Amino acid sequence: MKSILNYVDGEFVRGRRDFAAVNPADGSTIAEVSEANEDIVDRAVCAARKALRGDWGQFTVRERSSRLHKVADAIEARFDSFVAAEVADTGKPIALASKLDVPRAAANFRTFADLIKTAGVESFQTETPDGKSALNYAVRKPLGVVGIITPWNLPLLLLTWKVAPALACGNTVVVKPSEETPATATLLAEAMKDAGIPDGVYNVVHGFGPNSAGEFLTRHPDVNAVTLTGESQTGAAIMKSVAATLKPVSFELGGKNAAIVFADCDLDEAASGIAEAVFLNTGQVCLCTERVYVERPIFEGFVHKLKKKAESLVIGSPMDKTTDLGPLISAQHREKVLSYYQLALEEGAQLVTGGGVPQVSAALERGFYVQPTIYTGLPESARCVKEEIFGPVCHVAPFDTEEEAISLANDTKYGLAASIWTTNLKRGHRVAQQMIVGITWVNCWFLRDLRTPFGGVGLSGIGREGGMHSLNFYSELNNVCIRL
Ligand code: NAD
Numbered sequence: 224m225k226s227i228l229n230y231v232d233g234e235f236v237r238g239r240r241d242f243a244a245v246n247p248a249d250g251s252t253i254a255e256v257s258e259a260n261e262d263i264v265d266r267a268v269c270a271a272r273k274a275l276r277g278d279w280g281q282f283t284v285r286e287r288s289s290r291l292h293k294v295a296d297a298i299e300a301r302f303d304s305f306v307a308a309e310v311a312d313t314g315k316p317i318a319l320a321s322k323l324d325v326p327r328a329a330a331n332f333r334t335f336a337d338l339i340k341t342a343g344v345e346s347f348q349t350e351t352p353d354g355k356s357a358l359n360y361a362v363r364k365p366l367g368v369v370g371i372i373t374p375w376n377l378p379l380l381l382l383t384w385k386v387a388p389a390l391a392c393g394n395t396v397v398v399k400p401s402e403e404t405p406a407t408a409t410l411l412a413e414a415m416k417d418a419g420i421p422d423g424v425y426n427v428v429h430g431f432g433p434n435s436a437g438e439f440l441t442r443h444p445d446v447n448a449v450t451l452t453g454e455s456q457t458g459a460a461i462m463k464s465v466a467a468t469l470k471p472v473s474f475e476l477g478g479k480n481a482a483i484v485f486a487d488c489d490l491d492e493a494a495s496g497i498a499e500a501v502f503l504n505t506g507q508v509c510l511c512t513e514r515v516y517v518e519r520p521i522f523e524g525f526v527h528k529l530k531k532k533a534e535s536l537v538i539g540s541p542m543d544k545t546t547d548l549g550p551l552i553s554a555q556h557r558e559k560v561l562s563y564y565q566l567a568l569e570e571g572a573q574l575v576t577g578g579g580v581p582q583v584s585a586a587l588e589r590g591f592y593v594q595p596t597i598y599t600g601l602p603e604s605a606r607c608v609k610e611e612i613f614g615p616v617c618h619v620a621p622f623d624t625e626e627e628a629i630s631l632a633n634d635t636k637y638g639l640a641a642s643i644w645t646t647n648l649k650r651g652h653r654v655a656q657q658m659i660v661g662i663t664w665v666n667c668w669f670l671r672d673l674r675t676p677f678g679g680v681g682l683s684g685i686g687r688e689g690g691m692h693s694l695n696f697y698s699e700l701n702n703v704c705i706r707l
């Protein structure tokens with residue numbers, strides 16, 4: 224059986240006990256993962272602290288940038304291994320991992336490698352009371368040791384989305400990948416070695432959240448900042464854990480994202496776009512749409528088209544290049560999603576399609592598959608309309624006016640993403656600007672430019688990452704004021 228070990232100070236390290244990594248497509252155990260106890264987490268943080276004082280701390284920005292490009296090269300050189308590891312851990316289709324997850328990991332390193340070389344800082348010439356002046360300018364410095372905690376849905380993409388800017392700013396990191404998907408963070412350690420990243424700069428500790436590696440890391444007094452992508456309640460738990468040491472946090476959390484479809488949209492484009500937004504990665508993307516509001520005159524036609532899209536998705540083995548929909552991440556998550564499928568009916572929903580477990584081949588019978596599912600007819604107060612389900616499911620409801628659509632879309636404690644579907648450009652701008660979210664797409668979804676602000680409002684997060692926003696989170700600015 225393959226072992227997945229912790230990575231501390233350039234060495235692979237075994238913990239005191241193991242837990243199983245399971246392939247969601249067939250329920251088989253693919254590896255034994257070595258859980259980091261508190262001592263290993265402490266060693267990782269100490270190694271990261273020591274590395275700040277070593278070569279890494281002396282590197283020029285140009286040198287750091289060049290090493291980060293080499294990390295991207297090393298990921299590309301191991302492309303097939305990263306894809307295979309990500310597919311086995313998550314059950315996502317190989318086509319998706321090859322098109323999205325692994326290329327984005329390399330792009331994350333290249334983007335921040337380039338950005339750090341050109342990033343400016345503020346400067347002001349200041350008039351002083353005596354009629355003379357002073358010069359103020361800010362100096363960018365690393366925060367120190369950054370604790371990075373990531374989820375299972377896009378494991379490598381989301382890990383590198385934080386590791387790349389943290390390293391670009393000169394920090395060292397200890398990462399705690401999700402217990403469900405430990406493989407690619409560990410493989411990244413090999414890419415770091417190939418790229419000449421000094422030992423101790425990138426460390427990996429495996430384990431769970433509470434009373435395990437996640438909590439040991441976030442409460443460690445020598446960690447300078449914590450960044451999390453995960454559930455909103457995990458953000459709340461980590462906030463408590465960092466409170467005693469006042470660590471800065473950046474949280475990218477859950478969502479209950481809405482799409483608004485106006486009668487003047489391109490109906491085929493909207494149906495395709497929303498099908499992707501609901502079902503990509505089996506609905507396990509924080510940005511996925513779970514609430515669709517459709518202007519009444521096109522409601523029936525839109526539901527019909529979305530149903531056809533859902534029913535045409537190929538459910539199957541993640542290793543098959545034609546598969547659109549893989550399994551959910553775990554048996555436990557499938558129970559959760561199926562319980563919402565049941566709850567929707569109890570809350571009065573009409574089932575348009577799906578609602579259960581699909582027929583799959585004998586080899587996949589122990590996998591965690593569910594059907595892509597569409598409901599209509601729920602009241603807005605229903606739990607299925609309010610709570611994040613994180614599966615391939617949406618509720619579609621009609622609306623009559625633009626104001627009503629805006630109010631329905633914004634009636635949530637979350638605020639991550641929204642999409643607007645209209646051919647009226649003025650309306651697109653007007654409605655988009657009223658969405659209470661971190662990102663609004665018009666006639667598209669999950670179209671990313673890594674320089675733009677990314678984050679959420681309310682239960683969807685604290686802070687923004689992306690481009691300069693990431694550089695600002697992962698650095699301390701020291702303002703220097705010189706009397707001239
Ligand atoms: P999760 O919150 O259960 O776990 C995320 C990570 O936090 C894991 O590594 C876990 O071990 C760790 N963790 C859990 N409790 C902890 C604690 N008390 N202390 C320290 N670490 C702890 O999330 P998940 O189930 O892995 O991922 C799905 C969730 O993530 C969904 O809610 C989804 O919307 C959200 N998400 C958000 C974004 C975003 O960018 N906003 C992106 C991806 C996923």
Ligand code: 6OD
Binds near residue numbers: 377475507509671
């Ligand atoms: O594209 C990104 O940078 C990003 N953070 C995506 C998050 C997806 C959530 O599952």
